[in-house]
Amino acid sequence: ETPAEKELRSPILCILGHVDTGKTSLLDKIRSTNVQGGEARGITQQIGASFVPVETIKEQTKGINEKLKVNFRLPGLLLIDTPGHESFNNLRSRGSGLCDLAILVIDIVHGIEKQTVESINLLRMRKTPFVVALNKVDRVYEWQKYVNLSMNEELKLQNRHTAQDFESRTNKIIAQLAEHELNAALYWRNSDYKKVVSLVPTSAVTGEGLGDLMLVVVQLMQKIMSEKVTYRNTLECTILEVKAIEGLGTTVDAVLVNGVLNEGDKIVVSGFGGPIVTTIRSLLTPPPLRETRVKTALIPNKSIRASMGVKIVAPGLEKAVAGTSLYVVGEDDDLEELKREAQKDVDSVLATDDTEEIGVTIQASTLGSLEAFSTFLKGEKIPVAFKAIGPVHKKHVMNAAIMANKDPKYAILLAFGVKVEESAMQTANELKITIMSEETIYLFVDRLKTYFGAIKE
Numbered sequence: 396e397t398p399a400e401k402e403l404r405s406p407i408l409c410i411l412g413h414v415d416t417g418k419t420s421l422l423d424k425i426r427s428t429n430v431q432g433g434e435a436r437g438i439t440q441q442i443g444a445s446f447v448p449v450e451t452i453k454e455q456t457k458g459i460n461e462k463l464k465v466n467f468r469l470p471g472l473l474l475i476d477t478p479g480h481e482s483f484n485n486l487r488s489r490g491s492g493l494c495d496l497a498i499l500v501i502d503i504v505h506g507i508e509k510q511t512v513e514s515i516n517l518l519r520m521r522k523t524p525f526v527v528a529l530n531k532v533d534r535v536y537e538w539q540k541y542v543n544l545s546m547n548e549e550l551k552l553q554n555r556h557t558a559q560d561f562e563s564r565t566n567k568i569i570a571q572l573a574e575h576e577l578n579a580a581l582y583w584r585n586s587d588y589k590k591v592v593s594l595v596p597t598s599a600v601t602g603e604g605l606g607d608l609m610l611v612v613v614q615l616m617q618k619i620m621s622e623k624v625t626y627r628n629t630l631e632c633t634i635l636e637v638k639a640i641e642g643l644g645t646t647v648d649a650v651l652v653n654g655v656l657n658e659g660d661k662i663v664v665s666g667f668g669g670p671i672v673t674t675i676r677s678l679l680t681p682p683p684l685r686e687t688r689v690k691t692a693l694i695p696n697k698s699i700r701a702s703m704g705v706k707i708v709a710p711g712l713e714k715a716v717a718g719t720s721l722y723v724v725g726e727d728d729d730l731e732e733l734k735r736e737a738q739k740d741v742d743s744v745l746a747t748d749d750t751e752e753i754g755v756t757i758q759a760s761t762l763g764s765l766e767a768f769s770t771f772l773k774g775e776k777i778p779v780a781f782k783a784i785g786p787v788h789k790k791h792v793m794n795a796a797i798m799a800n801k802d803p804k805y806a807i808l809l810a811f812g813v814k815v816e817e818s819a820m821q822t823a824n825e826l827k828i829t830i831m832s833e834e835t836i837y838l839f840v841d842r843l844k845t846y847f848g849a850i851k852e
């Protein structure tokens with residue numbers, strides 16, 4: 396069998412970078428969606444996967460591929476969006492740990508920023524190859540938009556001052572990357588894809604450079620990394636997120652990297668209280684070009700083949716741990732052995748369960764955002780006693796009420812992006828428990844300052 400005949404799976408690409416560099420906007424432009432517009436304050440606070448079929452990529456690269464004539468062997472790309480805000484390093488880390496290749500987004504006007512450096516360090520630690528999208532190129536001085544041209548050709552048509560502004564900004568970023576021991580070059584000047592990071596100018600507003608970006612990625616995967624994305628039957632599946640969904644209970648969003656998952660499969664996942672053995676009740680996928688984190692009609696599947704983002708519905712997933720592997724129990728498998736294997740993963744993350752004897756009660760919609768919220772509160776020096784995912788029920792208010800006798804200032808419940816049930820509201824009123832409810836983490840800053848400030852006085 397020649398390499399050309401081997402079946403390739405869709406590469407998993409993770410989009411990383413500083414806040415507001417345009418990560419979600421780039422994905423929106425590729426998918427023709429508006430996820431960014433639906434986010435609270437335009438801030439990404441969750442991790443999401445979406446599948447872009449090869450047909451879409453062919454369409455988007457049509458203009459510039461006439462000359463290049465790249466043959467597409469990949470079935471598509473599986474894109475993972477991550478938040479850029481500093482509190483969410485857990486999700487950046489999870490995304491970068493999972494992907495075959497990363498797209499590091501840098502704002503061409505701002506250059507390298509704090510989470511750009513953090514992202515570079517994550518990628519280096521995991522030895523994950525990446526390309527850089529130099530985004531917001533439309534903000535370069537007097538930039539002119541052209542369609543169906545490669546960025547190299549476009550630059551030749553820009554006026555002299557524009558070309559100069561572009562070159563000086565790009566050179567500055569190349570110098571900044573060099574300070575972090577990275578060699579980088581505009582992709583059409585890059586003669587060594589293995590050693591030099593490719594820079595691709597893009598605009599998520601005009602769509603310029605997106606074709607270039609996709610072709611660079613596809614060529615890298617097909618020419619240099621084809622071995623890594625050759626389809627394998629051995630199951631490889633990672634839990635991206637643990638989510639409570641109304642009507643479905645606790646579900647996990649997983650990325651199936653290799654192999655097949657079937658409805659009815661007996662699975663083992665890592666749990667905070669020990670390994671969880673359960674049976675897949677349903678396998679839900681978003682339609683192509685839609686994201687797992689967005690509320691769209693999900694499609695039920697009898698079976699899923701890698702690579703794909705999938706929402707798994709199964710009983711008993713409440714204590715599942717995001718970032719760990721999922722195992723299918725095959726006929727010849729030793730269940731106890733798989734449970735031990737699964738538990739190894741948990742032991743490495745259990746250290747993150749850092750609740751205190753006395754502290755506030757917090758709630759968020761996903762495990763990932765709950766972790767980020769905990770990290771954020773730690774930074775604010777606010778101890779956490781209870782945490783849970785999903786809507787706020789009466790029992791959660793009762794947890795907060797326990798603090799009334801221990802240290803009344805901590806008898807509060809912080810609901811981050813989750814619904815507060817009517818009965819919970821009533822109980823809170825009766826017991827005089829404050830519930831603070833916000834859609835973005837950062838809005839808690841002022842409310843908590845006011846709250847704890849008022850108590851001191």
Ligand code: GTP
Pocket residue numbers: 412413414415416417418419420421431437438439440477478479480530531532533534597598599600601
């Ligand atoms: P976080 O996920 O919160 O870290 O942000 P992000 O990196 O996903 O950035 P997002 O897509 O939310 O975009 C941030 C802002 O930049 C929005 O107002 C976008 O409209 C704008 N923006 C994104 N890409 C471009 C671009 O190419 N050009 C210009 N001019 N604006 C852009």
Ligand code: MG
Pocket residue numbers: 418419420438439477478479
């Ligand atoms: Mg975003």
Ligand code: NA
Pocket residue numbers: 414415416437438439
């Ligand atoms: Na944003």
